[in-house]
Amino acid sequence: MKSLEELRAIKAKMQNSVQLRGVEDADSVIRVVVGMATCGIAAGARPVLNKFIEEVQNRGLKNVLVTQTGCIGVCRLEPIVEVIMPTGEKTTYVKMNPDKVAKIVHEHLVNNRAVEEYTIGNADK
Amino acid sequence: MKELSLNILDIANNSVKAKASKIEICVTESKKDDFVSVDIADNGCGMDEQMLLRVIDPFVTTRTTRKVGLGIPLLRQQAIDTDGHFDISSKPSKGTKVHADFRLTHLDRPPIGDIASTVVSLIFASPDIRYIYKHKTDSGSFMLDTDQVKEQLGDIPLNEPEVITWLTEYINENLQCIEGGKI
Numbered sequence: 001m002k003s004l005e006e007l008r009a010i011k012a013k014m015q016n017s018v019q020l021r022g023v024e025d026a027d028s029v030i031r032v033v034v035g036m037a038t039c040g041i042a043a044g045a046r047p048v049l050n051k052f053i054e055e056v057q058n059r060g061l062k063n064v065l066v067t068q069t070g071c072i073g074v075c076r077l078e079p080i081v082e083v084i085m086p087t088g089e090k091t092t093y094v095k096m097n098p099d100k101v102a103k104i105v106h107e108h109l110v111n112n113r114a115v116e117e118y119t120i121g122n123a124d125k
Numbered sequence: 126m127k128e129l130s131l132n133i134l135d136i137a138n139n140s141v142k143a144k145a146s147k148i149e150i151c152v153t154e155s156k157k158d159d160f161v162s163v164d165i166a167d168n169g170c171g172m173d174e175q176m177l178l179r180v181i182d183p184f185v186t187t188r189t190t191r192k193v194g195l196g197i198p199l200l201r202q203q204a205i206d207t208d209g210h211f212d213i214s215s216k217p218s219k220g221t222k223v224h225a226d227f228r229l230t231h232l233d234r235p236p237i238g239d240i241a242s243t244v245v246s247l248i249f250a251s252p253d254i255r256y257i258y259k260h261k262t263d264s265g266s267f268m269l270d271t272d273q274v275k276e277q278l279g280d281i282p283l284n285e286p287e288v289i290t291w292l293t294e295y296i297n298e299n300l301q302c303i304e305g306g307k308i
């Protein structure tokens with residue numbers, strides 16, 4: 001059975017890496033924004049958000065910042081995720097699910113190639 | 126919503142938007158008394174009476190883009206549809222309380238679902254808010270207070286992925302102990 005004291009061990013282990021993150025160049029941060037308004041949540045945004053958190057941890061991607069926002073504006077395409085590269089270039093992914101997250105993390109966040117087939121531009125094709 | 130835990134996430138997000146610094150989430154399951162209840166209380170900006178009347182009016186929305194009702198009417202409808210009750214009270218600058226209960230054995234009652242996921246999503250998104258999550262069942266109760274988590278972590282942020290993963294496991298283990306969240 002886990003107890004809260006175990007967090008101290010995590011703390012000790014993390015202190016160094018957190019400091020690293022602190023000095024990291026803000027210019028290299030990739031932002032992942034998940035739409036979490038009522039319609040996004042109803043469409044499955046929560047497992048999408050959690051999959052991003054999990055993948056980012058498993059791969060140790062220190063330059064990826066996962067955040068959430070309210071309404072992104074196109075209910076029928078929810079769950080919607082925006083990926084904003086350090087250059088400011090923004091890609092909007094629609095009808096997301098955890099499997100798509102795994103692919104986007106690998107192709108886009110790690111290898112810097114947007115996954116065209118999941119983008120809003122391809123939504124109705 | 127497919128799971129009550131998704132309604133909880135949605136309603137608690139209202140509290141986040143209302144600039145609450147403390148949000149309490151209480152889930153009670155009772156097979157004995159045949160109900161599941163959800164209580165969400167915050168100390169955010171609250172609403173005046175006029176606004177309160179407007180938000181409980183089901184499916185009155187000025188938006189045309191939605192396929193589902195607004196968060197509050199949706200939860201209210203789901204509670205009423207399963208022979209349950211809904212209640213909301215609020216005071217400007219004091220905070221808001223939302224209560225919903227459902228008949229546990231009603232065929233249309235959504236499952237509680239992945240409540241740990243909901244709680245950690247909330248913590249992840251707004252680590253500065255103090256979350257108090259209580260879960261009661263016929264066989265016991267569990268409580269998580271993020272202030273106690275912070276006490277252990279010191280200056281490590283609550284929303285570090287590693288901490289979030291640990292918290293998910295912690296919640297799930299404790300729920301298992303009280304046989305919670307499975308219905």
Ligand SMILES: Nc1ncnc2c1ncn2[C@@H]1O[C@H](COP(=O)(O)OP(=O)(O)OP(=O)(O)O)[C@@H](O)[C@H]1O
Pocket residue numbers: 037038039070071135136139140143167169170171172180194195196197198220221
């Ligand atoms: N806890 C709260 N504190 C203060 N105001 C609230 C609270 N909950 C709801 N409100 C008010 O009631 C309105 C309606 O809430 P509701 O959840 O039904 O829809 P919404 O939050 O506006 O949109 P959505 O949930 O679909 O993203 C909110 O916009 C807000 O003004």
Ligand code: FES
Pocket residue numbers: 037039040070071072073074075076078190191
């Ligand atoms: S209300 Fe559906 S995307 Fe905003």
Ligand SMILES: [Mg+2]
Pocket residue numbers: 038135136138139195196197
């Ligand atoms: Mg809402």
